[in-house]
Amino acid sequence: MVAYILKRILYMLITFFVIVSLSFFAMKLLPGSPYRNAAKLGPELVAQLNHQYGFDKPIPVQYINYLNKVLHGDLGVSFQYEGRTVNSILASKVPVSADLGIEATIIGVLIGIILGAIAALRRGTWLDYGVMVIAVLGISVPSFILAQLMQYYFGVQLRWLPVAKWDGIESHIMPVIALAVGSVAVIARYMRNEMIGVLGSDYIDMARAKGLSRPAVVIKHAMRNSLVPIATIVIPSLMTVITGSLVIENIFAIPGIGDQFVSSIVTNDYPVIMGTTILFSIFFLVGIFLTDLAYGVIDPRIRVAGGDS
Amino acid sequence: MLENILEIKDLRVSFETYAGEVQAVRGVNLELKKGEALAIVGESGSGKSVTSKSIMRLIPSPPGKFKSGEILFEGNDLLKLSEKSMQKMRGSEISMIFQDPMTSLNPTMTVGKQIMEGLKKHQNMNKHDAAQRAVELLELVGIPNPEDRIKQYPHQFSGGMRQRVVIAIALACNPKVLIADEPTTALDVTIQAQILDLMKDLQKKTNTSIILITHDLGVVANMAQRVAVMYGGKIVETGNVDEIFYSPKHPYTWGLLSSMPKLDSKSDELMAIPGTPPDLSNPPKGCPFAARCPHAMKVCTEHMPEYTELSETQKTACWLLDERAPKVEPPETIGVGGAQK
Numbered sequence: 001m002v003a004y005i006l007k008r009i010l011y012m013l014i015t016f017f018v019i020v021s022l023s024f025f026a027m028k029l030l031p032g033s034p035y036r037n038a039a040k041l042g043p044e045l046v047a048q049l050n051h052q053y054g055f056d057k058p059i060p061v062q063y064i065n066y067l068n069k070v071l072h073g074d075l076g077v078s079f080q081y082e083g084r085t086v087n088s089i090l091a092s093k094v095p096v097s098a099d100l101g102i103e104a105t106i107i108g109v110l111i112g113i114i115l116g117a118i119a120a121l122r123r124g125t126w127l128d129y130g131v132m133v134i135a136v137l138g139i140s141v142p143s144f145i146l147a148q149l150m151q152y153y154f155g156v157q158l159r160w161l162p163v164a165k166w167d168g169i170e171s172h173i174m175p176v177i178a179l180a181v182g183s184v185a186v187i188a189r190y191m192r193n194e195m196i197g198v199l200g201s202d203y204i205d206m207a208r209a210k211g212l213s214r215p216a217v218v219i220k221h222a223m224r225n226s227l228v229p230i231a232t233i234v235i236p237s238l239m240t241v242i243t244g245s246l247v248i249e250n251i252f253a254i255p256g257i258g259d260q261f262v263s264s265i266v267t268n269d270y271p272v273i274m275g276t277t278i279l280f281s282i283f284f285l286v287g288i289f290l291t292d293l294a295y296g297v298i299d300p301r302i303r304v305a306g307g308d309s
Numbered sequence: 310m311l312e313n314i315l316e317i318k319d320l321r322v323s324f325e326t327y328a329g330e331v332q333a334v335r336g337v338n339l340e341l342k343k344g345e346a347l348a349i350v351g352e353s354g355s356g357k358s359v360t361s362k363s364i365m366r367l368i369p370s371p372p373g374k375f376k377s378g379e380i381l382f383e384g385n386d387l388l389k390l391s392e393k394s395m396q397k398m399r400g401s402e403i404s405m406i407f408q409d410p411m412t413s414l415n416p417t418m419t420v421g422k423q424i425m426e427g428l429k430k431h432q433n434m435n436k437h438d439a440a441q442r443a444v445e446l447l448e449l450v451g452i453p454n455p456e457d458r459i460k461q462y463p464h465q466f467s468g469g470m471r472q473r474v475v476i477a478i479a480l481a482c483n484p485k486v487l488i489a490d491e492p493t494t495a496l497d498v499t500i501q502a503q504i505l506d507l508m509k510d511l512q513k514k515t516n517t518s519i520i521l522i523t524h525d526l527g528v529v530a531n532m533a534q535r536v537a538v539m540y541g542g543k544i545v546e547t548g549n550v551d552e553i554f555y556s557p558k559h560p561y562t563w564g565l566l567s568s569m570p571k572l573d574s575k576s577d578e579l580m581a582i583p584g585t586p587p588d589l590s591n592p593p594k595g596c597p598f599a600a601r602c603p604h605a606m607k608v609c610t611e612h613m614p615e616y617t618e619l620s621e622t623q624k625t626a627c628w629l630l631d632e633r634a635p636k637v638e639p640p641e642t643i644g645v646g647g648a649q650k
Contacts, residue, residue: 202413203416206478207415209400
């Protein structure tokens with residue numbers, strides 16, 4: 001098991017390096033300049049600024065310098081916010097986004113699993129069809145459409161909930177729902193299919209043949225086995241949540257990292273773009289790693305296979 | 310005369326499908342005596358598994374449906390029990406061994422826990438006692454190092470060992486009736502013999518009545534005292550083992566016996582019964598075997614024959630046994646070379 005974990009960590013480092021390199025060069029291909037009024041500054045001033053930030057050096061040299069700084073934990077200084085380091089910007093935005101993301105994921109996964117299980121247990125009834133209709137809608141309606149519909153009806157028309165901002169529990173409801181609906185839909189569909197397969201398997205008959213009650217059969221035998229594949233799609237659905245949050249944070253004016261990321265790209269704020277990308281990629285890599293570990297905890301067959309390798 | 314522990318009377322089970330109603334079991338009568346091993350033989354789709362699952366009431370409904378009949382266990386009709394009372398019967402009074410040990414154990418639960426579940430449910434054992442009993446059971450079914458093995462998961466066991474675990478689970482609460490649905494089909498031949506020996510041995514020790522579902526006549530000869538031959542959702546012939554092997558009267562039983570490979574046969578080819586089983590969504594009016602029977606007469610396709618009692622134990626449903634029918638000798642190929650005893 002230890003060897004397995006070490007191997008996975010090594011792969012993570014390699015992946016991380018590739019992501020940082022690719023994003024660095026991709027970013028250099030972005031059109032535009034980081035200086036807001038480059039035309040008014042005049043060529044001399046621009047040249048001086050370029051020298052100050054090291055942009056006059058060839059790109060490979062800039063790349064090496066940047067990598068060196070990243071290895072020392074220094075993500076640079078923002079161009080847009082004078083004197084603020086990228087680290088401090090990220091640190092102030094992350095808690096808000098994490099809050100939103102975690103709430104949306106927990107709600108999405110829980111509701112998805114419950115709806116999927118109910119649909120499977122009541123297969124072929126109106127409950128099943130109802131859940132599947134919700135799932136298809138959830139997958140096909142983009143979160144930003146749903147967000148704006150909710151803003152209009154619950155915020156503007158009915159005035160039940162605040163239209164935007166991020167203070168107080170009421171302001172969380174709409175953005176969390178908008179973000180979670182996609183995962184609810186995906187997970188409910190997976191869960192339903194898994195559960196139907198598991199319910200038809202011999203060991204469920206066997207459990208019933210022991211005389212266990214229906215709830216005991218469902219909870220002890222069917223649920224756990226259906227959850228194995230679900231563990232692997234929690235992270236992809238988390239990714240949906242994160243990419244979704246780029247837009248949702250904008251729509252609801254939530255001062256999170258997604259909102260920050262979008263504006264940093266618009267303004268060519270190189271250090272913030274890179275810093276955010278690095279943060280996201282670390283987050284994804286760790287998430288995928290944890291998924292694999294969780295897989296092993298749920299399914300003992302994988303635990304052993306991993307330990308042997 | 311031994312007492313009947315289980316009696317099936319005119320059982321009819323159907324499945325609703327898109328193609329219409331499939332009548333899987335069409336009026337089965339059977340009785341199981343205390344301490345006896347009864348084999349139900351027949352090819353795939355003959356209704357033998359549906360009959361056995363009906364006894365456990367494990368037929369999913371919908372699509373499955375009991376059309377009529379009674380299943381009397383010690384005089385009580387199982388089909389009339391509430392789901393709750395049925396749960397008390399399953400695993401404690403009647404239990405079941407499934408066909409494929411690779412899929413009949415829950416992969417995410419330790420073997421010990423799977424054995425203990427039934428004990429906790431039916432005998433109100435606490436964790437400690439149940440664990441102790443689980444170790445005893447594994448020992449009983451011949452699994453070495455049971456103390457360590459109960460903490461392991463099914464994937465850490467071989468196929469034969471898993472089937473031993475399944476047997477241990479089935480026997481955990483000392484059931485009075487054990488239904489074994491093709492318990493050796495999924496195992497390789499040497500393991501098959503071991504599992505059969507184990508089951509025979511356990512039957513002697515516990516005096517459990519066994520219903521053995523199989524299409525393997527070798528297994529029948531080895532284990533059972535009585536045999537019911539099923540075809541097209543009906544029982545076409547019953548008798549004790551000697552009668553079925555040495556003086557079968559139904560042409561389908563002849564066909565089954567002929568299709569068994571013989572040790573002394575010089576031919577490379579296996580004998581087969583030509584044709585396919587009847588479509589039970591549109592079952593034949595007469596004898597279900599008529600379409601494949603080499604001796605079929607006009608009456609066979611139109612009327613189901615009544616049972617003719619040939620002895621106290623042997624009953625056969627065939628028009629050939631009618632006094633007006635021509636005399637037909639059973640084919641020589643039914644020779645009992647394949648039956649080991």
